[in-house]
Amino acid sequence: MEFIKAGNLTIYPIILDVDHKLKSFNSYLVDDGHSVSLIDAGINKEEYWDLFISTLHRFGFDLSDLTGILVTHHHFDHVGLVNRIIDRASIPVYAHEKAIPRLRRDPEFMQQRIDFYKKLYEEMGCEEAGHAQIDYLLNAIEKHKHTAIKAEIIPLKKEIHCFKIIEVPGHSPDQVAFYNEEAKVLFGGDVLIDHISSNAFVEPNESGERILSLLQQMDSLNKCSALPLDYVFSGHGEIIANHKDLIETRLKNVEIKASKLLTLIKDGAPTANEIAKQYYKKIYESQFPLVMSEIIGHLDFLEVNRKVRTEMVDGVSHYYSY
Ligand SMILES: [Zn+2]
CATH class of the missing domain: 3.60.15.10 (Ribonuclease Z/Hydroxyacylglutathione hydrolase-like)
Structure with a gap:
């Protein structure tokens, strides 16, 4: 071009x-x-x-x-x-x-992020995969310092x-x-x-x-x-x-994906981590942070639209359909 x-x-x-x-x-x-x-x-x-x-x-x-x-x-x-x-x-x-x-790459800021993700992955029930991601992030801070x-x-x-x-x-x-x-x-x-x-x-x-x-x-x-x-x-x-059409498609796709997640919740998947595993299967592991962002984002969408509610159970956020 x-x-x-x-x-x-x-x-x-x-x-x-x-x-x-x-x-x-x-x-x-x-x-x-x-x-x-x-x-x-x-x-x-x-x-x-x-x-x-x-x-x-x-x-x-x-x-x-x-x-x-x-x-x-x-x-x-x-x-x-x-x-x-x-x-x-x-x-x-x-x-x-x-x-x-x-x-x-302000060190104090980077540490705050680590603390945030640690707490987030615990609350979302991520256990092992969450710990692995925190280790990855800690390594990345060192590796990308330059x-x-x-x-x-x-x-x-x-x-x-x-x-x-x-x-x-x-x-x-x-x-x-x-x-x-x-x-x-x-x-x-x-x-x-x-x-x-x-x-x-x-x-x-x-x-x-x-x-x-x-x-x-x-x-x-x-x-x-x-x-x-x-x-x-x-x-x-x-x-x-054609930005208007494309944006319309993107917004529509949020609704479609969210309704698929709602079905998983209705079928008994309780946590964001469990929903992520069931929805993304193989790429859950290979693209963990991306997958969790997608799931958490769409769960937020369901929550603000009053399709689901959350409750903390032993420090982990559980999702229930209304
Ligand atoms: Zn980019």
Whole structure:
């Protein structure tokens, strides 16, 4: 793909295809005539760096032409090249303020997360798989220490360059979308992906309480649906030209999945862990955190819609249908 003109924007997609369910890692150079934004920074791999640099050069840009790196959310596949870029050129990095402790891998913040997941997995009845995940997370803190973003991160306000900032939490608490009204385009990170539904990861808020991530994600999708857009530029997969229909499908799918879980509860599966095992079978183990986020999110959906209620039994949350 070469470039796309929309309003007074010229958009240069940087898309690395991968043989993986995400299909590709996408970031975008956006030139509005006054500023050149890099929206997201892909993965930290040699081939992504090469693709990024060759895209810059092919269209006559240099690293120092970048006026800012705009981060949609803190996940590693969206900030991979940030350190490498700022080692070579002093480019301001912008992200949601909630992204900052995450990108810095602030030790106190990381410990709070560990405590949160430990308690969560106990309450959801996860036992062994929960303990294994906590061990994994503890290891990951050590292993990924060096990926902390070193640059000063400037918290996003209402606008940046030619974009309005739209808060779209759910997939992650810090997720934002960059909206250009005149060009009718939205750079949404992972709020909406063409070929897969975006996982609403379970996360704690600042006080360590669980965020109702899936419900947030649904609100964010509704927010996007209300925007008059020609294109949504996503973090993965194809560029989206029919966002309203796609969002409708995603929201419908939440209801469908939730009703399947309700059947399992009616058939006697008492805990989120048991429901997860029965629903996901094999991938329960291989994708444990993702699976638990999905189940817990859909149980929240059932609970707010008064289809199920919960009760603590010996420190474990049990779900009952009404
Ligand atoms: Zn992503």
